[in-house]
Amino acid sequence: MTVVIVGGGVAGGNAAATLRDEGYDGPLLILADEPGVPFGRPPLSKTYLRGEEDLSGWFVRKPGWYREREIELRTDDPVVKVDAAGRRVTTRKGESVAFDRLLIASGVRNRGLPVRGADLDGVLSLRTKADCDRIRAAAQPGDRVVLAGMGFIGSEVAASLTQMGVHVTAVFPGTAPLARVLGDEVAAALARVHREHGVELLAGDGVQRFEGSSRIEAVTTTSGLRLECTMAVVAVGVQPNTEFLANSGVAVDNGVLVDELCATNVPGIFACGDVANMAHPLFGRLRVEHYNNAEKQAAAAARSMLSKGAPYDYTFSFWSDQYxxxxxxxxxxxxxxxxxxxxxxxxxxxxxxxxxxxxxxxxxxxxxxxxxxxxxxxxxxxxxxxxxxxxxxxxxxxxxxxxxxxxxxxxxxxx
Ligand SMILES: Cc1cc2nc3c(=O)[nH]c(=O)nc-3n(C[C@H](O)[C@H](O)[C@H](O)COP(=O)(O)OP(=O)(O)OC[C@H]3O[C@@H](n4cnc5c(N)ncnc54)[C@H](O)[C@@H]3O)c2cc1C
The missing domain is CATH 3.30.390.30 (FAD/NAD-linked reductase, C-terminal dimerisation domain)
Known part of the structure; x- marks a missing residue:
């Protein structure tokens, strides 16, 4: 049996680890499109962004482990097509790889803002280490940065940049950061914390356009404000990476649809992590974009792939550090x-x-x-x-x- 994992994030890495821990010793290939070994992203908006730690403590397994356990980790060669009936995937470099079991762990990517100037230098977003390095290099103490969106990533970036001595103005819909997810009372408490640290919160406003000749100089908001800045960080949500599944027969609807065993509608094809839209026995159908779920669902999916699965009924949990x-x-x-x-x-x-x-x-x-x-x-x-x-x-x-x-x-x- 050959197992292929699409995606080298925390879900892909943990699935590989569980497959080996559970005794699967056959061919195992991770096809990824980011450089390096699978790692957890949480420090990218926190300690790593602030320059307080490197990422080694967040590696799923140490770099040498993959070779030791005979796991082929191919980076920079994403899957572009899945032939479910023929049991093959095609990569961007044109390779055709056969599989018996396929795990889709391709995660999500950031949504952009479809407004004028979104392609200017200095309009950035955060998902990968490279994204984080760009933000870190561009953020100098005393700079003015506009943040579009105050979900978890936006709120954490606002906190970290403020801690780095940057002046942050946050533009976001709704009444307070994370009000839709956490409710008004919690959001009001978070808003107070951000204001106390000096973040200017422009609630109920949005980005109308980014201005500048080649590099960003200002943001004009929908309410008509002009906010001068040296950088803008766009954190307005994500979308699942599923385009490579077009015409594959694998059912997709806001992510890859899976059952309680992390199995898709196509026998032998499974999904887990941020990309998986799962049927959960307690919470119903949902897609969860948090680290603990990616780690645990990957382990569950790996066991299911080995026919040792049990219904995935994890009671989700997550954390967010702000200041x-x-x-x-x-x-x-x-x-x-x-x-x-x-x-x-x-x-x-x-x-x-x-x-x-x-x-x-x-x-x-x-x-x-x-x-x-x-x-x-x-x-x-x-x-x-x-x-x-x-x-x-x-x-x-x-x-x-x-x-x-x-x-x-x-x-x-x-x-
Ligand atoms: C900055 C940041 C901070 C976060 N902080 C927290 C936190 O504090 N707490 C928390 O609970 N969660 C946090 N999260 C969320 C957490 O990181 C995610 O839930 C987790 O990364 C999901 O793991 P994943 O492996 O499913 O997806 P991803 O991490 O997105 O990994 C998927 C991988 O698959 C690759 N890929 C996509 N398409 C293909 C393809 N066609 N072929 C091959 N590879 C492909 C992607 O490039 C990526 O490398 C944070 C996320 C970010 C971005």
Whole structure:
């Protein structure tokens, strides 16, 4: 059997590692289009961008490991076509590679802004190490930078550039950073943190055009403001990398559609990570763009490829670092009926709980809550257990500091 993995990101790398750990010792090929070994991107908007660490601590496996484990890692040669019936992929360099099992781990890429001047020098975005190196080289203390978009990447870049002495003006839709994802209360707390650090937040505004002769000099916003700047960073969302699957027969709809075993509609072809639009037993159909999922779903997909799979039912979690604050989140709630807090978001660390039908669907902690992946102890690990139970929870107990969240977990098992 030959296994081919499309994509050398954290999902592709972890899938290869799991295949070998699970005893698969046949031909294994990773076809990638970024240089270097698979690594985690989180430091690109944080420590690596600020020059505080290199990426070696984020390698999925050390560079020599791939050769040692007889894994062929071909970089700079992306897959351009999949022939599902003929069991072959074609690469950009024109090679035709046969497979018995194929794993699609091609991730996502940044969306651009379809406005005038978007191709000027100094209009940048962040996904790869090369992107990050460009932003880092262009950001000098005292510079003025306009950030378009205040999702997770935008918010983290705003924080890092500010910490590097750059003046940041952020232009974004909505009322506050991440309001659509996290709700108004959490977004207001994040907005306060950014403002306290000196970021100018232009909520409810957008980029109308970038101005400059060859290099960016200013951004004109839809509300008519002219913001002089030396660089603009566009962080307005992503789209899944699926074009190479056109006419392959693999079903695609906002990512590659997979079932609970990470299997596509074509036998022998699987998908995982940011590109996978999965059927999840608790959260329904969704695509998740977070590191922990990419790592864990890759392992699940690898086991499925070896016919050792189990339904992938991971209770998602992710984190975001902005200044000295860490935001931790567990579960997923795209909408919710009730949101209650423990602590005071206006002044300090707090937990937020997203409820639907009386049950906890997700929880967030800003500067509080600990690691949701911990087996026990942390408040967010208790939340994870409450989410997994799907049981109705006592809302007043969630917001009551005197009630230990682990007591609620205990009362579930007692009941
Ligand atoms: C700057 C930044 C910071 C982040 N910080 C956090 C964080 O703090 N917390 C968190 O939870 N998540 C974070 N994330 C998200 C996390 O990095 C992603 O969820 C994760 O990278 C997904 O891994 P992946 O392997 O599925 O996709 P990717 O990392 O996108 O890797 C896919 C790879 O496949 C390649 N590829 C695409 N098409 C082809 C093709 N046709 N042939 C071959 N190769 C192809 C791509 O170039 C890429 O190298 C961050 C992301 C970024 C960009």
């Amino acid at each position: 000295e604050q860490t935001l931790e989140y567990v579960g997923i709630a795209h909408s919710w009926e009730r949101f209650v807090v423990r602590g005071r978001p206006e002044v300090g660390p707090f937990l937020g709980f997203y409820l639907e039908g009386g049950a906890l669907r997700a929880a967030v902690g800003l500067g509080r809550g600990g690691d949701p992946e911990a087996e026990s102890g942390s408040e967010l690990a208790a939340c994870r257990r409450l989410i997994e139970s799907r049981a109705a929870v006592d809302i007043s107990a969630l917001s009551d500091e005197k009630v230990d969240l682990w007591e609620l977990v205990g009362s579930l098992s007692a009941g």
